Amino acid sequence: MFVATLPAAASEIQAAVLRIDYPALLPLSRLDLPEEDRAFAGAELATEDNNTTGRFLGHTFETRTVAATPENALAEFQALVDAGYRLIVVLAGADDLNALADAAPDDALLLNARSGDTSLRSENCRANVVHVAPSDAMRADAVSQFLVWKRWTDWFLIGGSNEKDLRLAEAYRKAAEKFGAQIVEERTFQDTGGSRVSDSGHVLVQRQIPTFTQKSSGHDVVVAADASDVFAEYLPYHTWDAAPVAGAAGLRPVTWAPTHESWGATQMQRRFEKLAGRHMGEEDYQTWLALRILGEAVTRTGQGDAAALRDYILSEEFELAAFKGVPVTVRPWNGQVRQPILLSNGRMTVSVSPQEGFLHQASVLDTLGLDAPESQCKEFQ
Numbered sequence: 001m002f003v004a005t006l007p008a009a010a011s012e013i014q015a016a017v018l019r020i021d022y023p024a025l026l027p028l029s030r031l032d033l034p035e036e037d038r039a040f041a042g043a044e045l046a047t048e049d050n051n052t053t054g055r056f057l058g059h060t061f062e063t064r065t066v067a068a069t070p071e072n073a074l075a076e077f078q079a080l081v082d083a084g085y086r087l088i089v090v091l092a093g094a095d096d097l098n099a100l101a102d103a104a105p106d107d108a109l110l111l112n113a114r115s116g117d118t119s120l121r122s123e124n125c126r127a128n129v130v131h132v133a134p135s136d137a138m139r140a141d142a143v144s145q146f147l148v149w150k151r152w153t154d155w156f157l158i159g160g161s162n163e164k165d166l167r168l169a170e171a172y173r174k175a176a177e178k179f180g181a182q183i184v185e186e187r188t189f190q191d192t193g194g195s196r197v198s199d200s201g202h203v204l205v206q207r208q209i210p211t212f213t214q215k216s217s218g219h220d221v222v223v224a225a226d227a228s229d230v231f232a233e234y235l236p237y238h239t240w241d242a243a244p245v246a247g248a249a250g251l252r253p254v255t256w257a258p259t260h261e262s263w264g265a266t267q268m269q270r271r272f273e274k275l276a277g278r279h280m281g282e283e284d285y286q287t288w289l290a291l292r293i294l295g296e297a298v299t300r301t302g303q304g305d306a307a308a309l310r311d312y313i314l315s316e317e318f319e320l321a322a323f324k325g326v327p328v329t330v331r332p333w334n335g336q337v338r339q340p341i342l343l344s345n346g347r348m349t350v351s352v353s354p355q356e357g358f359l360h361q362a363s364v365l366d367t368l369g370l371d372a373p374e375s376q377c378k379e380f381q
Helices: 040-057 073-082 094-103 136-149 163-179 201-213 265-276 282-301 306-313
Strands: 003-005 012-020 060-068 087-091 109-112 129-131 154-160 182-189 221-225 245-247 252-254 341-344 349-353
Touching: 012 040, 012 073, 012 282, 040 060, 040 265, 040 282, 060 073, 073 094, 087 094, 087 282, 094 109, 094 129, 109 282, 109 306, 136 163, 136 221, 136 245, 136 252, 136 341, 136 349, 154 163, 163 182, 163 221, 182 201, 245 252, 282 306
Parallel strands: 012 060, 012 087, 087 109, 109 129, 154 182, 154 221, 221 245
Antiparallel strands: 003 012, 003 087, 252 341, 341 349
């Protein structure tokens, strides 16, 4: 969670990042083990960047980082509020994010740097939350545009059994309908719990996944909706029929990847690696972006109170360079940051969505996720 506050006569802008850590099984790949400083390292880099510009205008940025559990998150949040923080970047699940938004004082602004739950940008939106993390719908649309551009329009959708897997699968169904693809078959991979990695894991997978995917309808691509990291990594090279995999494995929709080099991103990568001693992850980037959005708003308005910054961030005047080829902006109807989505295979950036040929009357970035007529959010009106 990020927080910033600036009294009218002060030049010191205090900031904080609150990250909620949830119990979880080990990831399927050792490469995905969570870093202790995830998100916090991105905050440190953003603070350096904000101070680079801020010192010319008399602004000094400082950032406080707080790690919380689901049990003490509200207390940690209240402690930040009591200490005077009013601009808050939150890394939390959807329910906890909205609980914090509902508990926030009227003069606070929260920035969501983790949850992709599309309902937060629609029927469950909050007026005091700006969404820096892309929605599930944005990620699904990014993959879908590329698959349709490739004319891989017959999909075999495999979804997980957990609630967030079901939400992601629904995002892919809507994306298929939106862009003219067809889901020729769906199957659900049941999460039975317990350890997902063992010494003989590859032997079991080599037998189980082909059987699970056998006798499927003819398809061009397998689309994996596995937000819980239970099975998708096992799909490439193990499906019964030869087909590429996209979604939660294979071709992934991400906000940032260590392989991203275009539009000055190499310079960003090197600076982060020097600072943190590791590659930059998505939560690092999303936290960096959230703090930079606030820093840019402070620079442009000369203000530090949440109401003034929110008004500017949601205005047509706001834009920010974010190493994505085009400036990022914010949708005024639900507070979602518009941004391109990288499509990565883990070794290189395969493509970037929106794809060529997908048009929009206002911004091509609005072909990703909920456009104004699709969102049920009324809080921003």
